[in-house]
Amino acid sequence: MNASKHPVPEARWPSQEEAAASRVFSPGRIGPVETSSRTWVPAMVPWRCTEEGFVTPEILDWYGRLADGRPGVLVVEATGIRDIPSGPLMRAGHERFVPGLQELVQVVRERSGGETRLFIQLIDFLTIRRRPEREAWVRRFLSVEPRHHEAVRALGHEPADDGALRELLLTLEDEALFGILSESEVRDLEMGYREHVTDTHLPNIAELPDVLPGLFADAAGNAEAAGFDGVELHFAHAYTMASFLSAKNDRDDGYGGSREERVRLPLDVYRAVRERVDPALAVGCRFLGDEVIEDGGRVEDACHYGVAFAEAGMDFLSVSKGGKFEDAKQPKVGAAVYPYTGESGHECMPTVRIEGAAPFGRNLPLPRAIRAAVREAGHETPVVAAGGLNEFDLMERALEDGSCDYVAAARQSLADPDWWAKMRGGEGATIERCVYTNYCEALDQRHQQVTCQLWDKDKESRDVGGGAPRLSPDGKRRLTAPPRSS
Ligand SMILES: Cc1cc2nc3c(=O)[nH]c(=O)nc-3n(C[C@H](O)[C@H](O)[C@H](O)COP(=O)(O)O)c2cc1C
Ligand code: SF4
Numbered sequence: 001m002n003a004s005k006h007p008v009p010e011a012r013w014p015s016q017e018e019a020a021a022s023r024v025f026s027p028g029r030i031g032p033v034e035t036s037s038r039t040w041v042p043a044m045v046p047w048r049c050t051e052e053g054f055v056t057p058e059i060l061d062w063y064g065r066l067a068d069g070r071p072g073v074l075v076v077e078a079t080g081i082r083d084i085p086s087g088p089l090m091r092a093g094h095e096r097f098v099p100g101l102q103e104l105v106q107v108v109r110e111r112s113g114g115e116t117r118l119f120i121q122l123i124d125f126l127t128i129r130r131r132p133e134r135e136a137w138v139r140r141f142l143s144v145e146p147r148h149h150e151a152v153r154a155l156g157h158e159p160a161d162d163g164a165l166r167e168l169l170l171t172l173e174d175e176a177l178f179g180i181l182s183e184s185e186v187r188d189l190e191m192g193y194r195e196h197v198t199d200t201h202l203p204n205i206a207e208l209p210d211v212l213p214g215l216f217a218d219a220a221g222n223a224e225a226a227g228f229d230g231v232e233l234h235f236a237h238a239y240t241m242a243s244f245l246s247a248k249n250d251r252d253d254g255y256g257g258s259r260e261e262r263v264r265l266p267l268d269v270y271r272a273v274r275e276r277v278d279p280a281l282a283v284g285c286r287f288l289g290d291e292v293i294e295d296g297g298r299v300e301d302a303c304h305y306g307v308a309f310a311e312a313g314m315d316f317l318s319v320s321k322g323g324k325f326e327d328a329k330q331p332k333v334g335a336a337v338y339p340y341t342g343e344s345g346h347e348c349m350p351t352v353r354i355e356g357a358a359p360f361g362r363n364l365p366l367p368r369a370i371r372a373a374v375r376e377a378g379h380e381t382p383v384v385a386a387g388g389l390n391e392f393d394l395m396e397r398a399l400e401d402g403s404c405d406y407v408a409a410a411r412q413s414l415a416d417p418d419w420w421a422k423m424r425g426g427e428g429a430t431i432e433r434c435v436y437t438n439y440c441e442a443l444d445q446r447h448q449q450v451t452c453q454l455w456d457k458d459k460e461s462r463d464v465g466g467g468a469p470r471l472s473p474d475g476k477r478r479l480t481a482p483p484r485s486s
Pocket of ligand 1: 043046121286320349386387409410440450
């Protein structure tokens with residue numbers, strides 16, 4: 001399974017003249033925002049904020065370095081909208097975050113010579129806990145109910161009280177224990193507890209449709225105050241809004257069931273944001289072209305949503321794929337489930353080891369179908385594609401054949417943040433090419449500062465700006481790409 005099934009193909013790079021005349025480097029428009037090219041760096045979480053969610057010098061380095069390549073649009077990582085602690089993830093759910101975000105905007109303006117348009121991805125996520133130790137879970141977290149006593153009685157046991165029942169459960173083998181627990185209890189024990197949008201018996205989940213539009217709008221207002229050019233609503237992957245769009249959402253309060261009901265809250269969120277911010281701010285979303293899970297939504301659902309979002313007036317539609325909790329691998333005891341470990345996760349960030357088609361442009365059929373549906377419905381909303389887009393001809397073709405209007409590259413931009421500028425300048429031969437084996441993603445999984453394995457080939461060079469290279473706490477990894485070598 002470790003062998004590379006799809007070696008990264010040789011690439012042909014354009015001359016400066018060819019690049020200047022290309023689609024990739026032609027100007028574009030995202031609603032009110034003009035972009036210098038059709039190039040895009042999608043959101044990537046680098047795990048570099050403070051524990052309170054504030055911008056740090058390391059964050060400024062990270063985005064400054066990405067801005068050096070002058071992509072048309074750079075999207076800042078998934079940023080929390082709530083005013084709750086969430087580890088070193090960026091946050092925008094309070095005015096106190098605005099000064100740090102302002103600094104970030106400033107750095108990107110300077111390092112890109114004012115060329116890159118800066119968007120921020122806004123996210124909401126539900127509670128998720130680490131996989132518990134069996135003893136701790138049975139003794140402390142299992143809520144004992146009469147049905148548990150009945151089930152053990154049927155097996156011939158008669159525990160005196162709840163405490164005795166817990167001790168009895170701890171003596172059972174998996175099969176017997178799982179036969180006594182409910183499906184959701186088994187899931188909590190095996191995978192770690194997590195909230196679902198369908199847990200409407202929980203007041204905080206029932207009220208999501210009432211509170212989320214305001215929370216997203218407040219965070220978007222803060223992003224606007226910080227000077228961002230656009231907001232990307234995170235409606236993709238494993239998080240709250242994607243779970244509302246999911247075909248598995250069967251809430252019965254008008255926000256689940258049919259496609260129309262599933263898209264209702266995302267539309268409410270969009271409208272609340274649009275009403276809150278200035279018309280000069282671009283507002284769009286990232287959503288899934290396919291959930292890639294059993295009984296999940298397929299491209300037909302995504303086409304329906306794309307048209308609904310365009311109809312509502314969104315300025316762009318960024319299409320991703322998979323990245324769900326439902327098919328994630330069981331985490332180790334003490335770790336939290338990570339939504340990029342199952343098939344849906346592999347489709348989200350495809351590697352050279354993926355089964356079937358090569359990862360390079362593998363997901364393009366999804367944005368192509370969504371774009372066609374949106375055009376058919378009479379909307380010109382730009383569509384952004386991602387997934388293994390790593391060379392000029394591939395991207396040029398994707399723009400030409402109607403797959404998308406913007407080409408996004410996450411890992412290739414990480415591997416060599418200057419790659420856009422090199423390509424545009426006729427210096428493609430000097431590009432450091434991503435090897436698509438997901439060393440970076442493994443760091444993300446462990447919530448460690450994300451870096452690229454290729455940067456460490458050049459560990460000694462000073463950082464852009466002349467300072468000594470900033471390294472990870474163990475001194476083994478560069479925290480930013482080395483400066484451009486040519
Ligand atoms: C380290 C890392 C962090 C990521 N964080 C986010 C994120 O915050 N939000 C998001 O929508 N996608 C995130 N992604 C997914 C990428 O934006 C992109 O969709 C995916 O990597 C496929 O594109 P690529 O083949 O160009 O890398 C992340 C990817 C990586 C590698
Ligand atoms: S770590 Fe590997 S997969 Fe990630 S950007 Fe670098 S080369 Fe690409």
